[in-house]
Amino acid sequence: MPAGGSTAGAPCCRLAASHRPTRRTARYPSDIADAQWAELDPLLPDPACLAGRGGRWEKHCRRVIVDAIFYVVDNGIKWRALPADFPPWQTVYKRFAAWEKAGASQRLLDAVRDRVRLAEGRVAVPSAAVMDSQSVRAAATVGRATRGWDGGKKVAGRKRHIVVDTLDMLVAVLVTPASTQDRVAARSLLRRTRDTAGGRMALVWADGGYTGPLIDWARKTLRLTVEIVQRPQVPYFTVLPRRWVVERSLAWITGHRRCVRDYERLPRHHEAMVRWSMIRITSRRLTQPQ
Incomplete structure (x- = not known):
């Protein structure tokens, strides 16, 4: 898998068997690198159907969803203006809102921050x-x-x-x-x-x-x-x-x-945007030490 992107048929996320193969390749500076994704993928919440609460399996790769969120955060565009190689904007926004309701952005931020601190010889x-x-x-x-x-x-x-x-x-x-x-x-x-x-x-x-x-x-x-x-x-x-x-x-x-x-x-969605911007910075700091 090339650094920064994913290709058709590649195991793009830990739920790859449940959705169609992604056919998107890396093309934007905001796209997540493989090393970053390896840190973030296990930390995202499980879908409701996997936890026995009903519902359907997710249709789109989580890595592409995170790429789309990072694209919005980094470039400041409207949700409706997402490029066509991402999933539909309604899907990306609903996943963003659902993850925020579940507290996923704070957990992601805490996990990558603690790992950076440990890597730099600090207490987590x-x-x-x-x-x-x-x-x-x-x-x-x-x-x-x-x-x-x-x-x-x-x-x-x-x-x-x-x-x-x-x-x-x-x-x-x-x-x-x-x-x-x-x-x-x-x-x-x-x-x-x-x-x-x-x-x-x-x-x-x-x-x-x-x-x-x-x-x-x-x-x-x-x-x-x-x-x-x-x-x-x-x-x-x-x-x-x-x-x-x-x-x-x-x-x-x-x-x-x-x-x-x-x-x-919603104020909590601006808080989420701030957290996602720092998740992007902190995960890069974790995987690309200076």
Whole structure:
């Protein structure tokens, strides 16, 4: 099987015997490589019929479905504009939504992040992280109830709040209206971080927007230390300790065109787009070490 693609008759995924052979070959930069697919394929949820809950077998190869999702995330196109060599856009979107409802993107992200950490000589579950937020403009498809106005950044849309580990890999993401204050959204975000990292997470660095009651709340409720990294009062640019890690991760996310703006009707689907963008980056980092 050629690197980055699949050919007719090749075992493209672990459910290859249940669907028609794929006749698509690799042709886009967003297509997944063989080594990446070997890591992701076993982590995708089983279809309902395989788990004894009824339903039909999947008609299309899962590898082609993941290629299509990566194509949308990387190129920022509409679902309806998927190239003709992918399965029908309705099929790809329904699979994307079903996997997200089952929590597949978070499990994929956790698994590849833990494997990268182990490969770099770290403990799989991080004990320290960095937190920040980014306001993005919302498209017309975003409903008024889930959008807001960020007066500081002068952005009308939504705000994504993320936590990354010290190796700049995503741990948790939360999407809110842009009008939501960072210290308010941080409570839900830190709860997600605790659920992901378990009881090992002990320290989170953040900027001055998280000062106030949040620090005491995190220590008493989650047994988590939130340390504020203040910006030095100097008249020139300087790299801020710890905070540059999360800023770089935000830049990587914005490098995927679907995440430059928020086009999703549901906030959880924008969270999924952020996770899929980081799954793509992290799985490449796992299989192509520098």
